[in-house]
Amino acid sequence: MTVHTELRPAAPPEPPAAKPFWTPRRRDALVGWAFIAPQVLGFFLFVLGPLIAVIWYSFQSTNLLAGTTEFAGLENYEHLLDDPVMPSVARATVLFCVGLVVLNLSLALLLAVLLNQKLHGTTVFRTIFFSPVVVSLVAWTIAWNLMLQDNGSINAMLQAVGIDGPNWLRGENSAMISVIVVQVIKNVGLNMVLFLAALQGVPRSLLEAAELDGAGPWRRFRTITLPMISPTTLLTAIITVSGALHVFAQIQILTLGGPADSTNVLVFYFYQQAFGNHDFGYGAVLAVVLFVIIALLTTLQWRMRKRWVFYEA
Template sequence: MTRTDTRVGRADARPAPGRARPYWTTRRRDQLTGYLFIAPQLFGSAVFVILPLILVVWYSLHEWNVLAGTFDFVGTENYKALADDANLGAVLRATGLFSVGLVVFNLGLALLLAVLLNQKFRGTVLFRTLFFSPVVVSLVAWTIVWGFLLQDNGGINGLLDTIGVDGPNWLRGETTAMISVVVVQVFKNVGLNMVLFLAALQGVPGELYEAAEMDGAGRMRQFWRITIPMISPTILLTSIITVVGSLQVFAQIAVLTQGGPGTSTTVLVYYLYQQAFQFHHFGYGATLSIVLFGIVLALTVLQWQMRRRWVHHES
């Protein structure tokens, strides 16, 4: 009696003697299908991310004068100019102040609003809509309206005048200009982080609060011992998004203060724009963009590495 192999697919696994194995096997067809699915994303990343990064590095080694039509190789001269730039320190200081102010107030206010709107009372849907609506408003339109409100004779000072307070010229004082820009940006995007926090809060199991309450834990202890650890992944996400966004702010500065007074609100992105498109130093502008990319990359990696210390369930 002949012994037969009962394993499925054994007869198809090897080609018959004298026959070449077909090239388009099932495995290769599956691989091709996978590559076709990710091809649009790979193409977009290569054309709009990797290639521009390479070109920026290439441009930083040249002095490109569009008006004169010259494109001269200068090597590391732009990087030497970066080290000798007397304005760079003030620009980095303004960038840091704006980023810290935006991240602290945006995340703090968003979390506070999310905790309040997570309670069961009438009108929560209306308040959620009101706080989220600025997110979908045009950034330029939002900034122009706030520009009128913050003028010396604008709406903010008009309200203060009704209670006998003489308001400052918000956009012309070195301190008040930075505060104004931060506040405008916080109110514009706080709704987005609020919604993310609200979704995270609604995912925290109620049994944890019930058990903590039975053990005698108060509201504040429950918040720090249960709520914060459970929504820590969302805190990480929102912090990365907010930090990166704070380093890329441009329209608010361009519309409200144009970097003034002096360089008090000249953040790195706006300074890059000035060098490249106002002063036509495209090579130096490319060098500044590399500095910006390095700062964003370093802060993102730092936040990602720190997640193991304070993000729940990370090891």
């Protein structure tokens, strides 16, 4: 007996369900972009936009009286090479940066090491050393301007012990030293706190093991402590170098770049040219030079981290 089976055509497969547009991944991405949108917008408006404008102005010749702007090509950059004041400005900038960075970092590390000791009254001294950081920069500089005058309180104290102090802000050498010291005292507390936090993070077991092996205090500090706090040293170095190249208010209030351009650093010279002489084209060139110097120094420090930062491979 033969059984006949009827073949039925297979049912067409059901179309896959359409995926919703707002998947969890896309919602998370939208939330992320919403959070960073203010920062991105601010970067374009207040960083990238002004930077492009400065570069554009550096190729222009602006006449404020006539209200005209003409393309000047490389004339402003050629003027930079022929400017007779630039050697003095470069010398003052280098002296100020080197003096500030060396003195600030050395003093901050020394204070941090002293305050890291288990002694009575360290909390009071931490407050004293850090308090200038939160003081208004202008008020701080004005107070020091009064103290550094020929008849100021510093010379009065020196005279009380039989020393005839100079007019600190009128001598070419003493003016630069005074500006550096004022800036160091103002900001050394910040680096001190950073170094202090790094010192407190050094494992005591390593120091105790080195002491048991006969290593003295200086050897323990040089071979264990300094390598362990090298990331903080890198951070403070970058912050201090960048801050040294941006100093303006202290020069404006204390010396106005004098005497004989001995304290006329690059930032203040840029201000003089752009807003004093109303030469925006040449001022923009100086701003571009300052930007390039800061970028190169920061990149150099960052590239060298692998050689002297302990945590880098």
